[in-house]
Amino acid sequence: MITRETDYAIRALLYLACGKPNTWVSASVLATQMEIPYRFLRRILLKLGEMKLVVSARGKYGGVRLAKPAEVTTLYEIVQAADPQAIMLNICLAEGEVCSRAVRCVIHDELADIQQALHTRLHSITLADLAAKDQNRLPV
Amino acid sequence: MITRETDYAIRALLYLACGKPNTWVSASVLATQMEIPYRFLRRILLKLGEMKLVVSARGKYGGVRLAKPAEVTTLYEIVQAADPQAIMLNICLAEGEVCSRAVRCVIHDELADIQQALHTRLHSITLADLAAKDQNRLPV
DNA sequence: AAGGATTGATACCATTTGTGTATCAGTTCT
DNA sequence: AGAACTGATACACAAATGGTATCAATCCTT
Ligand code: FES
Ligand code: FES
Numbered sequence: 293m294i295t296r297e298t299d300y301a302i303r304a305l306l307y308l309a310c311g312k313p314n315t316w317v318s319a320s321v322l323a324t325q326m327e328i329p330y331r332f333l334r335r336i337l338l339k340l341g342e343m344k345l346v347v348s349a350r351g352k353y354g355g356v357r358l359a360k361p362a363e364v365t366t367l368y369e370i371v372q373a374a375d376p377q378a379i380m381l382n383i384c385l386a387e388g389e390v391c392s393r394a395v396r397c398v399i400h401d402e403l404a405d406i407q408q409a410l411h412t413r414l415h416s417i418t419l420a421d422l423a424a425k426d427q428n429r430l431p432v
Numbered sequence: 433m434i435t436r437e438t439d440y441a442i443r444a445l446l447y448l449a450c451g452k453p454n455t456w457v458s459a460s461v462l463a464t465q466m467e468i469p470y471r472f473l474r475r476i477l478l479k480l481g482e483m484k485l486v487v488s489a490r491g492k493y494g495g496v497r498l499a500k501p502a503e504v505t506t507l508y509e510i511v512q513a514a515d516p517q518a519i520m521l522n523i524c525l526a527e528g529e530v531c532s533r534a535v536r537c538v539i540h541d542e543l544a545d546i547q548q549a550l551h552t553r554l555h556s557i558t559l560a561d562l563a564a565k566d567q568n569r570l571p572v
Numbered sequence: 573a574a575g576g577a578t579t580g581a582t583a584c585c586a587t588t589t590g591t592g593t594a595t596c597a598g599t600t601c602t
Numbered sequence: 603a604g605a606a607c608t609g610a611t612a613c614a615c616a617a618a619t620g621g622t623a624t625c626a627a628t629c630c631t632t
Binding site for chain 3: 316318319320334335337338341348349350351352353354355356
Binding site for chain 3: 435436437469470471472475489490491492493494517
């Protein structure tokens with residue numbers, strides 16, 4: 293399940309992708325525009341920074357912007373950055389997990405298949421795709 | 433993410449699907465065979481009973497068995513029964529949820545698409561499919 | 573040099589969820 | 603009567619979730 297945190301991360305990056313490139317956007321603007329609790333967003337942006345999805349500038353007129361073009365940032369990367377656990381369909385599929393039933397477990401394999409399909413799908417959607425859809429939206 | 437509870441539910445039903453039909457299997461047998469904590473399993477079986485996936489018999493030599501043929505029980509139903517939340521990719525997709533951004537939210541639509549694909553996949557896998565794969569497994 | 577606006581890095585907090593355990597009542601077969 | 607079951611709850615505890623608060627560091631403008 294996509295958590296609020298992940299949802300907020302997507303929203304924030306989407307806003308950046310829709311705006312003028314190479315301009316700093318402050319967390320407070322992002323928070324109000326995308327309806328995200330300010331302090332929570334701050335912490336999320338830190339994480340996105342660590343994962344190299346955004347770069348930031350301190351000081352007055354500082355803020356945050358995309359670290360790379362929206363065309364090469366996938367939904368997979370975003371979810372992965374915001375909540376690495378969400379990508380795993382079952383604990384038994386996680387890296388380094390040891391499950392006593394793993395060798396002979398038919399569920400394991402089946403879930404692995406489904407997870408693979410999900411990942412492929414997430415990989416195929418870029419931030420630019422989302423931004424494009426957003427532009428085509430009729431104003432409410 | 434598939435919780436332990438859901439995983440246990442699948443395991444239990446799989447065991448029933450692999451055994452002789454129309455025989456009562458006790459929770460203690462299921463627990464030991466499928467490596468599920470007994471008391472936890474008891475509670476899960478209750479839920480599966482409510483959702484009409486199993487029927488039960490009290491008293492000595494009682495137990496539980498599939499309520500319908502394994503061919504018509506889908507993975508979707510099982511996950512739905514064990515953990516209804518797990519089926520939802522985002523809170524904003526849940527029934528009766530009201531999100532201030534829903535009308536103009538591009539993430540909403542995208543996640544709805546992905547969720548739809550996931551559901552289709554879960555619908556297409558039956559307990560009988562899992563049981564068949566299990567039979568074909570080489571003994572470890 | 574001062575002051576305001578901004579991020580960096582943590583620490584804290586309340587509530588819910590996940591994963592069990594325990595208890596007792598009711599049922600059925602021998 | 604008694605053993606082996608299920609039905610229905612209640613309890614317990616750790617982790618995750620969603621959010622808040624604080625303080626330091628940095629940068630721009632005046
Ligand atoms: S339950 Fe762990 S691998 Fe299937
Ligand atoms: S965030 Fe609620 S609908 Fe998109």
